[in-house]
Amino acid sequence: MTTINYIAIYLLCGVIFASGFEHLMKRLDTPGREDTNDWQRIFWVVTWPYCIIKFFIGYYSNDKN
Numbered sequence: 001m002t003t004i005n006y007i008a009i010y011l012l013c014g015v016i017f018a019s020g021f022e023h024l025m026k027r028l029d030t031p032g033r034e035d036t037n038d039w040q041r042i043f044w045v046v047t048w049p050y051c052i053i054k055f056f057i058g059y060y061s062n063d064k065n
Contacts, residue, residue, distance in 0.1 A: 017048040018044035
């Protein structure tokens with residue numbers, strides 16, 4: 001595989017993550033939630049591994065505050 005294929009797969013995974021995250025936000029429809037803007041979507045697509053790691057750390061954290 002070439003470098004362009006790796007970049008395309010990475011971005012495809014980012015788009016899938018971002019669309020799932022946006023679907024989750026729309027489905028929960030919490031009060032006071034603002035619509036997402038383009039910069040937030042770009043951030044999700046580019047940094048999706050970091051976002052997933054932070055999610056799992058927060059989800060499995062023993063902090064009960």
